[in-house]
Amino acid sequence: MKQDMIVVLDLGSEENPRIAREIRALGVYSEIHPHDITLEQLKALPNVKGIILNGGPNRVVDGVEIDVSQEIYDCDIPALLVDHRGDDPWPADDAQQEAALKNFIFTICGAEANWNMDNFIADQVELIRRQVGDRKVLLALSGGVDSSVVAALLIKAIGKQLTCVHVNHGLLRKGEPEQVVKVFRDEMDANLVYVDAVDRFLDKLAGVDDPEQKRKIIGGEFIRVFEEEARKLDGIEFLGQGTIYPDIIESGTKTVKAVKSHHNVGGLPEDLNFELVEPLKMLFKDEVRSCGKALGLPDSMVYRQPFPGPGLGVRCLGAITRDRLEAVRESDAILREEFAKNGLEGKVWQYFTAIPDLKSVGVRDNRRVDEWCVIIRAVNTVDAMTATVENVPFELLQHITQRITGEVKGVNRVLFDLTPKPTGTIEWE
Ligand code: XMP
DSSP: OOOOEEEEEEEBOTTHHHHHHHHHHTTOEEEEEETTOOHHHHHHSTTEEEEEEEEOTTOEETTEEOOOOHHHHHSSSOEEEEOTTSOSOOOSSHHHHHHHHHIIIIIISOOOOOOOHHHHHHHHHHHHHHHHTTOEEEEEOOSSHHHHHHHHHHHHHHGGGEEEEEEEOSOSOTTHHHHHIIIIIIISOOEEEEEEOHHHHHHHHTTOOOHHHHHHHHHHHHHHHHHHHHHHSSSEEEEEOOOOHHHHHHHOOSSSOOSSOOOOTTOOOGGGOOEEEOTTTTOOHHHHHHHHHHTTOOHHHHTOOOOOTTGGGGTBOSSOOHHHHHHHHHHHHHHHHHHHHTTOTTTSSEEEEEBOSOEEEEEETTEEEEEEEEEEEEEEOSSSSSBEEOOOOHHHHHHHHHHHHHHSTTEEEEEEOOOOBTTSOSSOO
16 A cells, blocks of 8 residues: 555544545545444554544434444554543644644654555555456446546556446537547547437426426436446446545534435435445545546546536426427537636636526517527536626627527527526526
8 A cells, every 4th residue: 555544533523524634735645434433444444554533512422422442542553532522632723733733643653644646546446456356347427527537547447347337318518428438438448338318318308397306307217227237237246436525424424414415316226236336435526636637537527517417407497308408508518618718617616508498589680580598607606505606708798699699599599697696596497
């Protein structure tokens, strides 16, 4: 193993992720594990140089104060107790805390500052090979950041023992399915099963206008298609998953209640009976991106803006029709191209178009035309709970309007959404 590790044991502090990040910022890899880890499990982790026991307000679970087992207190790995109950000497100010942390990590534990992406990748490759042996892994590859980075890592570790399944449900952005095939099949020489399920999804969605129903159909159908593909393949024992650390935090740990349940396409049924391979589960989003970059994935894949699991399905408002879906896809492509050309890509957090189920009268070549309108949304946010509207230059909006009404079939108007969140959500449905 290339890198030393400091393990944070979770005794109910909400600061655990921050502490792990601080340790990583000092150049030492850190992972958070539940308080009830056994000594055997702890010893099985690679290169553990020290343990931080981090207690906090959630230390009492169901009326009982949780603690780590005595065998861990008694073992030979140095331990530091960071506790916010007020009865210990942990310094209050940040500079002193950092000094205490450094003293513990480097002087007491003798850890080396050798955490970097290359070492992380080398370690994960070794761990994946150890877990998987000569057996086979299946991965649902959506083309999103997390699944793409897992795919690249698994390809590096086990090559053709991985089979990626890319389900094109017809609700992806322009060029995305093609990019997945190009990057993974052509450039990385992966086993990639490309499933064209466009008709199947659009037929199921025909006439359905309730947003939650649409999401359910898209999520449910995705699972069915993926399962069918999985059953066609022989001898698969593992399922790769792009779980990242924020997913784990949001789903709740033993001491932290769930923030939200997962509603992403890609949630797979448990009865498939696979063992999971989740090499990114301890990485924060920015680290996942660095990992992807270090593995040679293109910037357009690694730095792409957030995109909802149900995709363009929630931007083609109301009942999805093929013509309106195409208009969403084309207008979104124009918006992305213009934002990239004008230095807004990477600056604006999320931007896209949506098309309501509404036509208005217009003129084209001296004739009256009833056509769709396109709504442009461009927002900035830190956590997606609230959002502000990007101040897009008026001339650029005019130019984009001209392009969309000129190039996108069936669209005669463009609107700019000025609404922050609240009161508007980021998506329109
Ligand atoms: P809202 O619209 O709730 O969106 O302000 C907040 C963020 O979540 C994304 N979003 C989704 N992501 N499945 C997802 O994976 C969904 O059903 C979904 N709905 C909204 C949205 O794009 C924004 O980034």
